[in-house]
Amino acid sequence: MFGGWRLFCSNMAMSHSIAEREMRCVANVEVRSQISVMTDDLVLTITDPRGAFKARIKNIPRSDFTTPFLLSFHIYFEAPSLNDSKEIAEDLLATCLNMLAFTTGSAFRMHRFRQIVDAEVPAKGDMRNILMWGEGVEYDDPQPFLQKDNARSIERLLEHDVPPAIRRALRWYRLGIDAVSPDDQFAYFWFALEIVAEFQKPPEKVHDKCPHCQSPLYCENCQKHPEHRPYAKQAIRAVMKAAECDDATMNLLDKTRNSLMHGTTLREIESSLPTPHESIVDILGRILWKALVLQFPKEFFNGTLVMGMPSTYIHYKANAIAHVQTIVPVDKDGHFNLDFKGMTVAITPPGPPQSAAPFVVRMTSEQYDRLIMLSHRKGDHQEMIQRIRHHVQEKGGFIHALVLATDMSLIERAVKSKQQGDWQDLFGEILGPADESG
CATH class of the missing domain: 1.20.120 (Four Helix Bundle (Hemerythrin (Met), subunit A))
Structure with a gap:
């Protein structure tokens, strides 16, 4: 079993010394794949002959076919500490994926980390330290640029x-x-x-x-x-x-x-x-x-061409990582149940999906005070009003507010169709001919 593993490998992806490997961990990683395990209840196990890792692989069944198919990888390994474990887990996962691609001729790509669990025997009680990665943001808004x-x-x-x-x-x-x-x-x-x-x-x-x-x-x-x-x-x-x-x-x-x-x-x-x-x-x-x-x-190139260059070509992604303590069930063979149902870490998007550039609208201080009052009033408008009130800047005696394109579309439809209501009346005044909108 994993409890008695010690490392004797010299492979580059497993080059950490035995002395450093003081802590047992298990990583829960999702992998995009062109192929699947033959049945959803079958768990494949890959055990490194030198004792560097053990990987348990199974399908993640899906009912929504708009989401990609993913394989679940549970990788048991050792690391100096929980904070150092991700880099080691990535190297070991790469070893697995390289060999899977080599032996199957199919594509595999890491999708995301879900958790890395401290697999040591708890000093007291059943609580374990866990690094838990946030759920992926539902969508990535584009950068409005094309004209x-x-x-x-x-x-x-x-x-x-x-x-x-x-x-x-x-x-x-x-x-x-x-x-x-x-x-x-x-x-x-x-x-x-x-x-x-x-x-x-x-x-x-x-x-x-x-x-x-x-x-x-x-x-x-x-x-x-x-x-x-x-x-x-x-x-x-x-x-x-x-x-x-x-x-x-x-x-x-x-x-x-x-x-x-x-x-x-x-x-x-x-x-x-x-x-x-x-x-x-x-x-x-x-x-x-x-x-x-x-x-x-x-x-x-006489000054008439419009050319663009990114601030960076690297595809950085933001994610939340929480360090939590909780009980993690273990089966009779010592394998961890890493479902963590009912517990999630997430980054909340600033608003609904956007494709167009945001707008800037100008309002008086009195209109902004009314906007603040409406943001505390329950209703289907509340989230939109709160988004607008938190992105403002005072300039030239007026309040300038940033309005997301999706919100602006809703506001303009309400104003043009002369819908009745306090927030509709307010934006009717703000967007009226007497005030310019940017």
Whole structure:
């Protein structure tokens, strides 16, 4: 059983020393998968021969088919502490998923952590320490950005007959933006950069250079300096330099690329990268973007094009993690029941789903006082009024309130149809012709 496990493995994903592994834990993780266990009541067990982990895998039955199919993974392992357990659990899960993909040819991806439970025998009573991850936010609102100018800018760029190589590079740029893992994003951006570099490789031959002084190498037998077309690495450096990248950044990106291509991860080489280590993806992404811009005629960029670049290419997600103590049932074989029915951790969205940009409306102090009074009155309007009253700013003697697009649509319908009611009358005054709305 798990209680007698000790670690003797040297695998990179299990490299924590025996001395550090002082605490038994069990992680409850959900995994997206293309395949399922043959029956919903069957539990598969994968036990590491070296004792590093035990994984119990089963289907998560679903009645709502709009949600993705998920597998449940319960991973039993050891860690220095509960706070250090997530990183170890991620490595062990990756070992399981890698082998599952290798032996089945199917796709597996971690969906989310649910809990990590302290599996040690409780010192007193039956209470256990648990890290409990919040439920995923129901929806991710987009960033309102697209306007008519964006469409006109695309039409202008399409006037240029983009070569096939650059179309392929644009494809890898798109895939890199969308990729979930920062490691994948870096690799995809590098693919795009290599394609641009190969396309731009000059026909003129160059000399081999001395690795120490960078002078052209001389062959005494041939009595001349050997020449060749630029190598891929030389061509990539030329593209980076054209994109205003300095030598130190070029060297850092090249070393990062070499490390990833030889099997390491960004997290494993984070000591050699900027902080946070994922920001190396942003550095490469911005250089690639500049390199792609240079593939279009300069006269296109005369100030009339609308172009956008994200503050970061990394897909960060916020989640709540609660440290709780509660009783966790254990079956006769020592396996934990991790359903935790009736107990959830959640992040409450600020309002209903949005796609359009929010509005700003201007009101007087007297109107704002009436808004506050209405926010305390029970009714189907209350949540909307509370959202509006908590996002205000005083300026020029007026109160300016931020109104979500979904709420504004409801308000405008009520005002235009002349619905009767206190909040409808208030917004009729606020949105009336005497007051401007932003």
